[in-house]
Amino acid sequence: MPQAHSLASEEPCIPRCSATFDENTVPPWTRGDVRGVLERGNKPTPTAFGSHPSEEWIFSAMTNLKPTLAWIGLLSLMGSIDLLAQVPTSVKLFQPGALRVLILSGRNNHDWRTTTPHLRQLLVQTGRFDVRISEEPAGITAKTLAAYDALVVAYCGPRWGEETEKAVTDFVRSGKGMVVVHGASYAFSGHEVLGDRHTPTGIVEPAWPDYRQLVGGYWPARPALGFHGRRHSFRVTVKRPDHSVFRGLKEEFWATDELYHGMTFLPHAQVLAAAYDDPAMNGTGKEEPIVTAQSYGKGRVFYSALGHEVAAMSEPGFASLFVRGTEWAATGQVTLNGEAAVTSGMRPDGAAGPLLRLLVVTGGHDFEPSFYTVFEGRGPWSWSHVLANREAFRRDIRPDVDVLVLYDLSQEIDDTGRQNLKAFLESGKAVVVLHHAIADYNDWEWWTREVVGGKYLLKAEGSTPPSTFKHDEELFIRPATSHPLINSIGPVHLWDETYKGMWISPKSQVLLTTDNSTSDGPVAWISPYNKSRVVYIQLGHGSSAHRHPAYQLLVRNAILWTAGRKPG
Secondary structure, eight states, rough: OOOOOOOOOOOOOOOOOOOOOGGSSSGGHHHHHHHHHHHHHOOOHHHHSSSOOHHHHHHHHHHHHHHHHHHHHHHHHHHHHHHHHHHHHHHHSTTTTTTEEEEESOOOSOOHHHHHHHHHHHHHHSSSSSEESSSOOOOOOOOHHHOSSSSOOOOOOSSOOOOHHHHHHHHHHTEEEEEGGGGGGGTSSSSSSEEEGEEEEEEEEEHHHHHHHHHEEOSSSTTTTTTOOEEEEEEEEESTSSTTTTSSSSSSEEEEEEEBOOOOEEOEEEEEEEEEEOOOTTTTEEEEEEEEEEEEEEEEEEEEOOSSHHHHHHHHHHHHHHHHHHHHHSSOOOOOOOTTHHHHHTTTTBBBBOOOEEOOOOOSSOOGGGGGGOOOOOOEEEEEEEEEHHHSSOOOOOOOSSEEEEEEOOOOOHHHHHHHHHHHHHOEEEEEEEGGGGGGTTTOOIIIHHHHHHHHOOOOBBBOOOOOEEEEEEEEEEEEOOOOTTTTTTOOOEEEEEEOOEEEESSSSSEEEETTTSOOEEEEEESSSSOOOOEEOOOOOHHHHHTTHHHHHHHHHHHHHHTOOOOO
């Protein structure tokens, strides 16, 4: 396969001039400081300044400058060193090894309030990026951008001002990246600025000429057929399969979106993908550019005409090209593996990994449908649901399930079910027991004492009375220990059902407790079972718990931790 075209140019060279340094050309109030830099031999430490020209280079440069320029040159150099000094400190605040991306948003005639978080999620879930968002780009400076590798422009509003616009162009020109999404191509065009939902504002500003060079095109005027025809599903054809962004991908993919037409593209813009604009959908009857890539100085810009709203951004084709395009803009290369980059999920420690496979078992007890919100879109997993333990354990589930989540209330389990459930646990697979599932299998001592580490007594056992419950109790919950499963949660205040009079193994590691008098105290623990990880969470009766962010995070963390992944 041919090599991808590289848009990167050569490294910058440092100009050198020839002249003689004269201390008398330096203002007298600074001579001591200058001489100290040139004579003391005290090199600034890397932790303070990062990578920068050496002291010997400064001396060489100073002695080769014209006397009238010596002081100005030193000030300029020291200013550059001061700017560079900000980079290492800022970088330490990001995830190690991640590409650092800043999304510029906050104004757009499209629904930026929903699309901006979605763009961030697409990037973050790959494990490749650490992402920040600015909803007020005006006022951003070069120091703001110094630590970032790429900008994503999801903005279409008033201009940012001379300082910010220069900071952005210098950022890309220096070798960094930019991604421009959908309506952001209209920004700074010299046409009327539109508000939310395409509301006219009457604001017309001069065009920003450098921006059209960055984007690789511009809107000269309102096209005769408008900016696009009717939204519909259409095939996008890859024109440069050798380019890093598309290498290894299918040469066609579907989009359900607006198909832009009438934009003028500049000669330096490489069209990577295009789509036929069907006249039946008020299109031009021509093939229109959809994805372009271009260089700007030493930097790279990736433009996608796709991405009208979250539904359009949820198409696998858009998601894949967006994350790959962002990586290419930031580095000039693509390491993300096709559509797997946006469908495989991620571990909370930032590394890409396969989706966990959850099996959720219910049955034997009524519950509110809000229970399903605990799983949908909450973590790096796919999940299936069965309505009874008979269905769940009638076969060996080890090949297909990583984490078993129990929310049932079952007493009967046949020999086949027992064997399969026991084989699952003894193989080291994970189990999370929720709320009333603490009352499962009261007569199966191995299950209650060894696996769950606790038991809700449905009936009296000798002199021990049955356990009790009470609905709609106000609970103030606090951590009982320090553990990765709960360290990101802290105290919780919610209303839920409580249990009292349960048997709790003294070997169980209690994670969360409450002082509510209708509760035993412990409301979450790690069981003493040593062949796999098992967690019990007593909370979770109804929607007030199911929809509580702390509860959802607690269940998420329990799933991740029992599966051997890092909670977060």
